[in-house]
Amino acid sequence: MKSNLSGRRFLTVTLLNSGITVFEFLGGLFAGSLSLLSDAIHNASDTLAIILSYVADRISQRPQNQQKTYGYKRAQILSAFINAALLLLVSIFLIYGAIKRFAHPVPIKSGPMFYIALFSTLANFGSALLLNAGAKHNLNMKATYLHLLSDTLSSVGVIVGALLIGWFHIYWVDPLISILVSLYIIKEAWEVLGTTIGILMEGSPKLDYDAIKRDIMALPNVHNVHHLHAWYIDENTVICEMHVNMSDMCISQAEMTYQQINKLLKEKYQIQHVTIQPEVEHGIDEPLFVSTKVERRRYDPHEDEGK
Incomplete structure (x- = not known):
């Protein structure tokens, strides 16, 4: 603004x-x-x-x-x-x-x-x-x-x-x-x-994420939404990216679903920029928020002895 x-x-x-x-x-x-x-x-x-x-x-x-x-x-x-x-x-x-x-x-x-x-x-x-x-x-x-x-x-x-x-x-x-x-x-x-x-610190905006998922899944050909990230660029601009499981279809048909999701998020939730990764089966059972924490294990010097 x-x-x-x-x-x-x-x-x-x-x-x-x-x-x-x-x-x-x-x-x-x-x-x-x-x-x-x-x-x-x-x-x-x-x-x-x-x-x-x-x-x-x-x-x-x-x-x-x-x-x-x-x-x-x-x-x-x-x-x-x-x-x-x-x-x-x-x-x-x-x-x-x-x-x-x-x-x-x-x-x-x-x-x-x-x-x-x-x-x-x-x-x-x-x-x-x-x-x-x-x-x-x-x-x-x-x-x-x-x-x-x-x-x-x-x-x-x-x-x-x-x-x-x-x-x-x-x-x-x-x-x-x-x-x-x-x-x-x-x-x-x-x-x-x-x-x-x-x-x-790219903190998440205060949005009803469960409602966002329900609204998107209510659209035709959408089966799941997962791996969602949302953050502010400034106090008026919200960015969002997500993985969306869709029916197996042509890209031209998928674009219609993209447009519906973008319109929904912009008009109802004031999200200005949306990036969607389309998927069919991959991650279909994953939750909306997926932890990306990397597991660290302690280094064992004896592991290298036989190499």
Whole structure:
């Protein structure tokens, strides 16, 4: 699925986040606010994430070739994995810094903290809106969108913290907000990380495989389905291969059965690419999933003595 991240949007979001990073970093040093500095670090990682996401999106649109027969779609999955992993690492680092700040609280200038956080909230929210359309069906865009959304929430938290510090002088609110926002980011990033790892490890999509077998065997001239494999190329493209036992027939007749199977799998199960190995008797009693585990036996040096 082609993303909606145009060059103009990319440039706008990149410039916005670069400006926010510098503004918050200087403001955090001036106000003595850890949560502002945390926000600045998040925004710095956002800028890198957006650039990586854009590059991966362009690479993924390259056509198939002899070196990449399935194309370059996994470039976006790899980008989403890196972005989610980066979010996790940054969040853990910020939690560590916030815990240290609990032990050694420092006075914070709530006025500058409030206005800087207000500006950052508006800018981050605008950036998130620009990427929102592409985040619903694209893991790469979702990972980048999460970066921006997390910074928006973080900035809102800083605003609340600035108000509480200004009104009640409770400085421990600053590191507390940093921890709460970081924990939320870890939760969201972990889900993206788990999905991308599953795709990169060629994990099977969640399909009703028993129903798939029943539907295929209900077709004319089909007697068994076995040795099935299914995996993702990206989060929207499912590949499937299987052995199908059919009646002994001409290839021209078998092609009609291929077409029926392909239509069934594409329309009912959203499987975009199917490879079928036709068979008559071979494997007719084998189950749908066949283990390919190779049995290893311990090497016996005495076996070679008589040779």
